[in-house]
Amino acid sequence: MMHDKIWNLLAKKMADQLPPEEETELERLLQQHPDASYIKEVLMQPWKDKHKPFTPEETELALQRHQERLQAAMEHEEEEPEPETGRVRRMILRISGVAAALALAFYIGYAVWPQRRVSAEAALQQMVTRQGSRSQIKLPDGTSVWLNAGSQLDYPKQFTGQYREVTLLGEAFFDVAQDAEHPFIVKTKTFSIRVLGTTFNVRAYPQEENAVTSLVSGVVEVVMDKNTVRLMPNEKLSISTLQTMSSGEAAENAGSISAAAPVVKSTLTEVTDSVMAETAWVQNKLAFKKQPLEKVAVMLEQWYGADIRFKDEAKKQLYFSGVFEEEDLSDVLRALELTGSFHFKKDAEGVIWIE
């Protein structure tokens, strides 16, 4: 059996702290135990975080959020010097409630932190999910939001004024806190949704050709350029986004689609009893009914953060239904593959090919 010394040396090697004299000893031990070389290889490779790995984009976003907090803190300090760092969070909470103080602070703050941005932006919070991850937050008014993969939600640190307004890119499920005095508004590139207190799902990914609002309970109004559609529970409204996307400046024309764009009202899709395709993801379920494999592949990419491509274009038109909960990506693909209509392979780069 291997002497424990080898693990001690391997640990030091991994930590890049192995002195030269012990290096030779490790070499000798590795020659005697070839399988330990393999273990060394695994230990020496870069590993990854199991949860919340930071991509460069994510790091950049975290830095932006930090700069906004720093700016707010420095602005306040100028107004009322406070040397103790432990109080920063409390301070920020305190000022956020007082609009007048904020306005003054922003004004003064310009002198302090040269990398300034517009003051409205400083109070904006942003929540971003990567492909393959979902998360949940509570907004300052008590509204719960589940954010699906690859999505972005902008919301203020504190709701002020007549409306509670948030901006969504991607898909989110809202359970809006009741507050008749302050209607809740979700803005997307294609439409806005006005609600008082209700639960509903919005799917508005920029890369998809339809933006869909699905209502679970309560009443919502979907406001487009010229018309407004009222939805009742279990109804959904699907609006083509193609017009805005082809206009080139899609991002700039928030909320404007031409009246000619196809707008379809229908009911939610029940996949199995009480599992609705539109909102299953909130319960951590992936559900689809009679969807072409092309669409299913996109859902899987978002859900698992994978890269799926077709070698055989004809396979895109195969139709599938399913509800998945705990399964990992290969389980799901294997289950679909069992129908015998396609095969999949993972290549060295991790791309999944359907053929």
Next chain:
Amino acid sequence: MMNEEALHQYFRQVCDDNDQDAYNELYKGLCSRLIHFSAAITGSWHLAEEIVSDVFIMLWRKRAQLAGVANPVVYLYVCTRNQSVNALRQQRRHQHMSLDHLDTEAFAISPDTEQNMLSAEVTQKIESAIRSLPTRCQLIFRLVKQDGLKYKEVGELLQISPKTVDAQLAIAVKKIAEAIRLDMTADTAQSYLFR
């Protein structure tokens, strides 16, 4: 991961020259590591990001006084640890907070299957081998392997001796090695023998 020397350099530039670019680089180089560390203590990613942000706000405020800090990286870890423990104390009114109650999932790491020849099964075995280790041992392994801290630095941060770090790491490596070896075929072993 950014190397320690570059991070030290940025820290000096922040303290000595009020260099904002260096400050941003320092944040980018450390935010992932510190947020994971804080999340293990607080159990919340959201709070962890805020705490790390607070630590960096403090750094900007006190930069003039911090020029003498001998090891900036360890210093920032220690600040993050203290702020995290404080936040938790305030939030949950815990009387006795210690680093033994950690959310180990928050700092879990695993081999990158995309990059090597490990099967998903072996990777899972490695993960569960790590999970079977005592909390502190798992943390030490992560701090060395993923965060690139030296034995001495881990010792300072966790207030234990470098010797203890050394011993704990050997235990972790042995456990992981066992998980890998069980799955190794004679062929694989042979191929390594004649390299």
